[in-house]
Amino acid sequence: MVRSPAGQTVTNIAFRPGTRQLVLTDSATGSVLEAELPVSGAPLFSHATDSRHQA
Numbered sequence: 001m002v003r004s005p006a007g008q009t010v011t012n013i014a015f016r017p018g019t020r021q022l023v024l025t026d027s028a029t030g031s032v033l034e035a036e037l038p039v040s041g042a043p044l045f046s047h048a049t050d051s052r053h054q055a
Helices: none
Strands: 010-015 021-026 031-036
Antiparallel strands (some): 010 021, 021 031
């Protein structure tokens, strides 16, 4: 769990591609927050490079 120090209305969360950096926005304060997590995020299905996932 990641808690925002800025407020309680985190509305968007995304990993920076290829990193462990999680980027969050808090709509109550207009803050953009970052957190480094112990693991990288998984690629989105639409960005998968595995040929099994391509249309």
